[in-house]
Amino acid sequence: MGASAVAGPPVTSARRIAGLALPALVVLAAEPLYVLVDTVVVGHLGGLPLAALAVGGTVLTLIAWLGTVLAYGTTGRSARRFGAGDRAAAVAEGVQASWLAGAVGLIVALAMQVAAGPLARTLVGSDGEVADAAAQWLRVAVLGAPGLLLAAAGNGWLRGIQDTRRPLWFVLGPNLLSALLCPLLVYPAGLGLVGSAVANALAQTLGGGLFVAALVAERVALRPRPQVIRQQLVLGRDLLIRGVAFQASFLSAIAVAARFGVAAVGAHQIVVQLWFFTVLLLDALAIAAQALVGAALGAGDAAGARALARRLGLLGGLCGLAFAVLSTVGAGLVPTLFSSDPQVREQAAAIWPWFVVIQPIGGVVFALDGVLIGAGDVRYLRNLAVLAALGGFLPAVWLSYAFDLGLGGIWAGLTLFVAIRLVALLLRLRSGRWAVTGPG
Template sequence: MTQTAPAPPVAARRIAGLALPALVVLAAEPLYVLVDTAVVGHLGREPLAALAVGGTVMSLTAWLGTVMAYGTTGRSARRFGAGDRSAAVAEGVQASWLAFGVGVLVAVAMQLGGAPLARTLVGAHGEVADAAAQWLRIAALGAPGLLLAAAGNGWLRGVQDTRRPLLFVLGPNLLSALLCPLLVYPAGLGLAGSAVANVVAQTLAGGLFAAALARERVSLRPCPRFIRQQLVLSRDLLIRGVAFQASFLSATAVASRFGAAAVGAHQIALQLWFFTALVLDALAIAAQSLVGAALGAGDEAGARAFARRIGLLGGVCGILFAVLIGAGAGVVPALFSSDPAVREQAMVAWPWFVAMQPLAGVVFALDGVLIGAGDVRYLRNLTLVAALGGFLPAIWLAYALDLGLGGIWAGLTLFVLLRLVALLLRLRSGGWAVVGAVR
């Protein structure tokens, strides 16, 4: 094998240089949602409920954007590593066309189907359904910008530019956080003001990423062949994501059968688990960029070294989370609920929650390695097997045997453990480390 360039030093500093800005970008949207929720919450119970319904629908669009960004990062990083920046940016062009097209479809669909969808989710006609439909119709106009920004994040991470995504995401979100209370209260728009603020932020962010593409001086024409390739990659990541969503929805459904205290405690632990996943996702994004670039440069040894270092860092982060979560066992649940029964149930899940953190740290990191390598079909199949063959049977068995919340979280731990074993075997086999500008 001919290696075109030596690998750069495998330094934690270089990984952190990609992971930390990515973490800020990942956290910007959830933090803005908290601001939005706080502002709308003072309008009353019905507007807050309407925001919850509409926000849940739009969060699915944001999830589509995350899938698109991950797929684009790996392809762009490979071409960048091969020394062809123009081709790496061209991947961003095609991803942006795909993102814009999907965003327009979402916007049109919500104008036509927002009201029936809101009524279906609420379960009845009334003020909440009507308000949710109005919010959805307005907020959906920001979908093209939201998905353009996701595609932009993908190709810029691929070329290892973390400064511009930070500015392009933080600036519009800060503007929207200022606009939201002004439009809701002094301007008198009420709940609609929240939706308008969302649209302003998402459209501005999408415009900034599109302008960054234009400044690269590459052809902006759509190429159906490349778009089809990206659709295949996104399809595999989407199927994988659906398996996750189905698993977590099933876990919540089973928890609800053990009573209100159990499902409340499950929600606390699950949301904290999602928070730790957000931090570990930033490490996975660094893995996507660095591993993709190394393989694109023909440097299999460098890619393997990055994979080992990033997996190790993921494990270290997981151990730190385990220590913090374990130390906070007597305090953290009380921050979310004053109900003694909920806190008691949280302690049932807590040992499993703590124990899985080091395992999950390695799993998230290695997920990023394989996405960067373009090995998404293996990830898709692994997730389906672990979910259908491990997690779902375990949690429904917990229900059948009345094992309570501990049984559910033992099932989640099994899900993580199965993925960890399969990822380590894949890493050791080397089947993922295919060099070249494209896979």
């Protein structure tokens, strides 16, 4: 198979970018929407089950984060081989990623049968009832971990070969089934909180099975190749360290916000969750960047990859600017939708300008993150994330606490964190050292 493997609209066309980004957006949004449905269903059982779901769901979110790391690494590697005209090799990356996903998922599922109780008690503290309920939910829900991670690997290689239709249905179908099963298992079937966990595990397992079936249908060799898996682990390690830097920064921010009082932590939670929502939307553009840039470099088209990077950076900035305009217009209304407490609203209003300013900067940063992940330049991204966290975000957060600067200091730190990454990414983009061609 030759260059015709990537035939279609030019890779720099807006239609091509949208064709990858929009289905990816639906896939990204499916899981949070299901969690919202799950929360509504369990919420009617009472405060204790809802608290248990919050604790167990937090742990499951961390497992899903491992899947995101796996998917991002697989997309770039698969896209390079697809761009080089070797579709079979691109799919083969998915085979090895799936072996890795299945093994990790199985280990997590088994380990959590023992660790769920101690972990829940650590997170909850002295409330034994909530901890026991959370552990019970987690032990069942985590049985879907192999399927969850297999689906992540499947998303990775299918995005790499620029197939966005199948992931859309493979994710939406199981999530819709789970959303229908959840209330039935919780209420008429009488399983209560455990019914939610069963629905979750079934959906994840079904989703993983659909991606595995798609892999088998490709008729490529399915045996594990330890050398390729080791290479994927190195890539995943760098992305994981990058993610840990992010997690440490945001956990520190919420810890310091809590020290400024209930109103402050409430306001921070509202605005940071709105920020995470915009990040989710902009991540769809980053996924398109991973697939398109990886394919261009795999095809030996360094000039096309650089043109793509410029266009994607511009699109990211424009999307971020649009969010900034919407945030400015909604400044007086949006916080009132989340809280009726005047002190919370006052605190939210104080940090709202930071929320507006950060959005166009973040739009460019997320798009260029996707460009460098697609190029396989993840070591640079790892080092940059650690540098921006240790040299910007974390010092600002803890100085805010030391000098009682309030939420403004925390959000100044977040803005500095994103701005440092913007400058470094633009310098990297200009250097051209990331645009290494070839199948990998």
